[in-house]
Structure formats: C-alpha cells, structure tokens
Amino acid sequence: xxxxxxxxxxxxxxxxxxxxxxxxxxxxxxxxxxxxxxxxxxxxxxxxxxxxxxxxxxxxxxxxxxxxxxxxxxxxxxxxxxxxxxxxxxxxxxxxxxxxxxxxxxxxxxxxxxxxxxxx
Numbered sequence: 667x668x669x670x671x672x673x674x675x676x677x678x679x680x681x682x683x684x685x686x687x688x689x690x691x692x693x694x695x696x697x698x699x700x701x702x703x704x705x706x707x708x709x710x711x712x713x714x715x716x717x718x719x720x721x722x723x724x725x726x727x728x729x730x731x732x733x734x735x736x737x738x739x740x741x742x743x744x745x746x747x748x749x750x751x752x753x754x755x756x757x758x759x760x761x762x763x764x765x766x767x768x769x770x771x772x773x774x775x776x777x778x779x780x781x782x783x784x785x786x
Contacts, residue, residue, distance in 0.1 A: 701740040719784070742767050
C-alpha cells in the first residue's frame, strides 16, 4: 500500500518506518476508544487555535521525553498540519520501540474530513 510516506513499512534515510495507515472511518472510531491516544505533534500555539477532539498536544520536539509514557496504549494516532512532523514523530517513536502507530492519509489535519470533530 502506497501513501504520502511511501510503503507502510518503508525505507527512509536507512530506517524502516513502521506505522499503520487507516481509513478516516476507522480512525474516527479509534479516536473515541480510551485504550488509544491521539497525539497532535504541532506546537502549542497551533494546537490552541484548532485541534481534533480528544487529542493531546505533544510537540514533536518533546516526544523523546515520553519514552515509556504510552507503552500501555493499544494505538498511538499521530497528526500535524501537513504530515511532515507526523513523519518525524513516527521516526522518533520507532526509534524508541513503538510500532503501534497509526495515521490517516498524510497524517495531516488539513485533510481531516470530520469538521464536527474539530475544536477551536
């Protein structure tokens, strides 16, 4: 399966990116499941302007400090504005042993279709 980042388990800069690409419908259900966590990896200012409900804000620059914090979560769903920081977050979390990572297409808030799930 190809997407913005390449193949689901792809080679990038001599590293495997391990994540799961899920449909918008599937991610909508996952967001409401308390066994999962939705992480907005944008800056606090961006998060305060607009974010998906139930999201926690952990800027990509702070992810390294959360090494064991979310190991018990069934799924970690990631997003940013355009997908660039989502990709960086995947690389960081993969390096810490996380493989239960999920994104919707591009991992981008700009193409998230459920406007009723956005909080201003």
